Amino acid sequence: MAEDRKQIGMIGLGAFGRFAAGHLAPHFDLLGHDPQAAELPGLVRVRLEAAAACPVVVLAVPVQALEQTCQDIAPFLPEGALVLDVASVKVEPMRAMRAWLPAHVRIIGTHPLFGPQSAAKGLAGQSIVLCPDTGVDAAPVAALCEGLGLEVHLSDPDTHDRAMANVQALTHLVSRVIAELDIPPPPYTTKSYDLLRQATDLVRNDSDDLFQAIEQLNPYAASLRKRFFEAARAFDGRLEARTGE
Amino acid sequence: MAEDRKQIGMIGLGAFGRFAAGHLAPHFDLLGHDPQAAELPGLVRVRLEAAAACPVVVLAVPVQALEQTCQDIAPFLPEGALVLDVASVKVEPMRAMRAWLPAHVRIIGTHPLFGPQSAAKGLAGQSIVLCPDTGVDAAPVAALCEGLGLEVHLSDPDTHDRAMANVQALTHLVSRVIAELDIPPPPYTTKSYDLLRQATDLVRNDSDDLFQAIEQLNPYAASLRKRFFEAARAFDGRLEARTGE
Structure with a gap:
């Protein structure tokens, strides 16, 4: 030494x-x-x-x-x-x-x-x-x-957390929701799907502590999630209305 | 000729x-x-x-x-x-x-x-x-x-549509929901976010006809969307319960 x-x-x-x-x-x-x-x-x-x-x-x-x-x-x-x-x-x-x-x-x-x-x-x-x-x-x-x-x-901390709500809170949320779907390996895929899986695979093995930090200890993450779920719900509603399901 | x-x-x-x-x-x-x-x-x-x-x-x-x-x-x-x-x-x-x-x-x-x-x-x-x-x-x-x-x-058509519900119905759905969030360009990003944006940017300019075909004319897409929204809602519920928001 x-x-x-x-x-x-x-x-x-x-x-x-x-x-x-x-x-x-x-x-x-x-x-x-x-x-x-x-x-x-x-x-x-x-x-x-x-x-x-x-x-x-x-x-x-x-x-x-x-x-x-x-x-x-x-x-x-x-x-x-x-x-x-x-x-x-x-x-x-x-x-x-x-x-x-x-x-x-x-x-x-x-x-x-x-x-x-x-x-x-x-x-x-x-x-x-x-x-x-x-x-x-x-x-x-x-x-x-x-x-x-x-x-x-x-x-600075505030700028950082605002930006990372849009970046990490989003990617970790999408990754966890997709992991939940437990999709079997498709026989053939699109480039967009391959990129989406690469994106989610990068973070799907992160620890629960890290996930919790990103989603719950970032003061701006809750608002990002709220907007994500609202957009998803609104979207779902529009599709259902068009199909009449 | x-x-x-x-x-x-x-x-x-x-x-x-x-x-x-x-x-x-x-x-x-x-x-x-x-x-x-x-x-x-x-x-x-x-x-x-x-x-x-x-x-x-x-x-x-x-x-x-x-x-x-x-x-x-x-x-x-x-x-x-x-x-x-x-x-x-x-x-x-x-x-x-x-x-x-x-x-x-x-x-x-x-x-x-x-x-x-x-x-x-x-x-x-x-x-x-x-x-x-x-x-x-x-x-x-x-x-x-x-x-x-x-x-x-x-x-065969049935195998194709089953597989593409997991691939295209998923990527187009995620892409449209993220587009709806209208996220400003972040000052710094992660690799996972960059890949997610590449994935969604590839399909975000696809026509409404194509989007409708993928989401509504694929007989298995509605079930994929239902599972996606259920997973998202369940997830939301678990996070809210932990934060007590």
Whole structure:
């Protein structure tokens, strides 16, 4: 372990945490904490206190556990530490981090717009959203992300959640409804169907925690779903009226 | 015009008829009939009687007009003519053609699983379904299609319509509901969203006639829509129950 390599504490080693660790391991010394996770090459398993004592701490826990995690790590964070989350919503995590982390740390909310499935072939061309807390310079993190091949979007939590209601709340909803139909593999398909299945297959194995975060912890998702169901119902009504069924 | 080139009568020169004519013109003498269509290179505009007098007649009219078209062309079809439709459903067109075309003609129902948008870059790798009437040899048409780069699927009308309810009735429904939401271009997206938009954009400009054929003239589409709306409603209910909204 080279002395001059920067240490990153990774808290939470679920599907995304492990995926991120794989891409960060060549560039950083990774100290990881997750009582439930298996061993991972390139990452030293440590107690929560040790992971939280790194100059950079990445919180890759389910968003539902973020508030508690912030409380747990608060006493161990070094002065001026950089803390990043990776949640799919940003308003609520930024609120939790601002509320529970010490005033001396720098907070950058991030949303990597990819995962182990959509970025299975690599990070090049994928995007990440950075929402720096007031007064925090996001440039070093942006440069790191760009170095990994990512396209970086600077945003604020509210803009992010509004946009993602239309993007992720929609795709996850459509994916779950289609999964429910349990359609057998068709003997022949159209290009449009193939694309629709690719779209839904990318997210159908996402965890229930992630689905819940996207549909219920995004303050704008309920409105998107309401409009989707209203449009579907209105449509159904028009078709029924025309067929007289 | 070489004497030995086979003549094809094209009846109906809407979006798909014109697209098909473009791909057939290098190989056949095309006699086209459609009172509402503009001129088209490689195709001679003729009266209905002349188009119907060809040894091969392609019916590219909206499926809603197919029964009337069969009645109109019946007196002019030469002995043993090959008649093909291109409708997105197959049970109803096959019934109409069998009912109204003379017994001496050979009928092959076809469903090209592509259109001017999805095959904008060419036919290679696209698919077509052939449903030959009882006793009709589909081999020459299959060979022609394969020569154009198409993958050929032999099927029967009932199997086709069952499969396409899950494929086309689903994609067109999802596409129309999403179009209804009128989502502004998001500042950043996910791969899953990009694929979903590509899927829906491929069919969102299809005609109302085609949409109606897919959703209302496919005997299995109503059941697919019912299951979709039930799954959506059940889902909505579960989310609302969890949030207590």
